[in-house]
Amino acid sequence: MPLALLALAISAFGIGTTEFIINGLLPELAADFDVSIPAAGLLVSGYAFGVVVGAPLLTMAGTRLPRKTMLLSLMILFLAGNLLSALAPTYGVLMAGRITAAFSHGAFFGVGAVVATDLVEPDKRARALALMFTGLSLSNVLGVPAGTAIGQALGWRATFWTVVAIGAIGLLGVAALVPSRPRPEGQSLLRELSAFRQGDVWLALAMTVFGFAPVFTVITFIAPMMTSVGGFSPSAVPVVMGLLGLGLVAGNLVGGRLADRAPLPSICGSIGALTALSAVVALAAGNQVAFAAAIVVFGLAAFATIPPLQNWVLTSASGAPALASAANIGAFNLANTLGSLLAGLAVDAGLGYTTPAWIGVVLGLAGLGTTGLVSLRTRRRALMTTGR
Structure with missing residues (x-):
């Protein structure tokens, strides 16, 4: 490289x-x-x-x-x-x-x-x-x-x-x-803006928002979830966060390799894993060993989504990639805002610290639905191109 x-x-x-x-x-x-x-x-x-x-x-x-x-x-x-x-x-x-x-x-x-x-x-x-x-x-x-x-x-x-x-x-x-x-x-500016006339670009941005939002529903209140639900000591929180970080690094590299081989399947697989792992984190919150293991794999799935999602936006906006690529970074931050906001509302409503993880499941399912729609459009376009 x-x-x-x-x-x-x-x-x-x-x-x-x-x-x-x-x-x-x-x-x-x-x-x-x-x-x-x-x-x-x-x-x-x-x-x-x-x-x-x-x-x-x-x-x-x-x-x-x-x-x-x-x-x-x-x-x-x-x-x-x-x-x-x-x-x-x-x-x-x-x-x-x-x-x-x-x-x-x-x-x-x-x-x-x-x-x-x-x-x-x-x-x-x-x-x-x-x-x-x-x-x-x-x-x-x-x-x-x-x-x-x-x-x-x-x-x-x-x-x-x-x-x-x-x-x-x-x-x-x-x-x-x-x-x-x-x-x-x-x-030119007009050419960059022209990318947003394509429905594929907007769907790609939606995949990012909904597919990545579960990351922030889970990690926003991970510390109180650990101490209040799992019985972890405050000193254990940085250790578990470090394990999460190791998962993030590994997931980023794994996601890059998989995305080069099979872009859409890797997006579907990483968002699907992230959705399922949000549920696992909620269910494992009361068991310290299970929770620590789940959070590592959750981190891996979280950052495995980034390379394929960013690459898909670049592909969808072929010929005018810079603005669409930057907009997708904004979409990641919108996912941050959406996930943390919904998590905060759930906690403020007294629903407990595991509820945000279940909200992550719902958001992840929305991301999977959007990915399915993108897959159908892509397959239909390929069939029309081949004449089959």
Whole structure:
């Protein structure tokens, strides 16, 4: 695989760390800015908002730029947002820094996915995507725990300075390793927008939203599920989360290999597994050994969905992939919002900490239904092409 994928993975590691690190620093941030924990938690929602809004806007703004130039510009924006966060004198400035960094998130992964697939042969596209997204999955295993430890030992600003350093390495890597190529012939905003006239693109985005939402219905309240239902000690939570992270890394790589061989079956299989495992997590919540085992396999199924879903959107929007690819990153974040919102409503209603996992089953079934519709359309089109 080309070394340029390493530069993309390092950048993805930095971006992923920025996205998730705030969860481990909420007490410190709340104390420093004299706000409540829920108010500090809005820094998570603010980031997600920035991803959803920024992904299409910046991708559209950069349609006339060569893709390497676009990636470099996005990494500079990412660095600016984290510098602002590290220096933030007030809560409002920190929120502005978070949203600024988030604006680069979706567009970088969207454009980066196109660049990654262009670097390899067609039969290795999903594996190239998996390698780039390995940086994102590793951010959960290494970046977030390390960043949390740094923040607790040296203050939360030190965490953001560390992310700035990682982002700078990613920027230099993209500059040195990603090949410079002219802007694709015929690339324009109108052509990118034309992808959304295709029903296949919208169905692909729907597969992402419903198929990936179970991930967040389960993990949003995984800590209280463990301690309140499973009887785990608080000190065991990071250990189990680390096991989940290992599953995420493995699933990302497995998903890439399977997607190159059989794209739609791999999507159906990973979403089906994720749906079934949501039920297993709920049923195993009272048994510590069974729960720990289930959560590892759940993590594997969760990130096994990412390469095939992203690759399918690229295929569905053939000829105008950048904006559709960025929109799919927004769809992943919409899945985050939908899953965590429904999980929160269930817990607030007093339905217990295992109910979100059952909601994940329902959302997963909706994802499977959408995948089935895509399969029927694809098969019908193939029959019409062959004349059978």
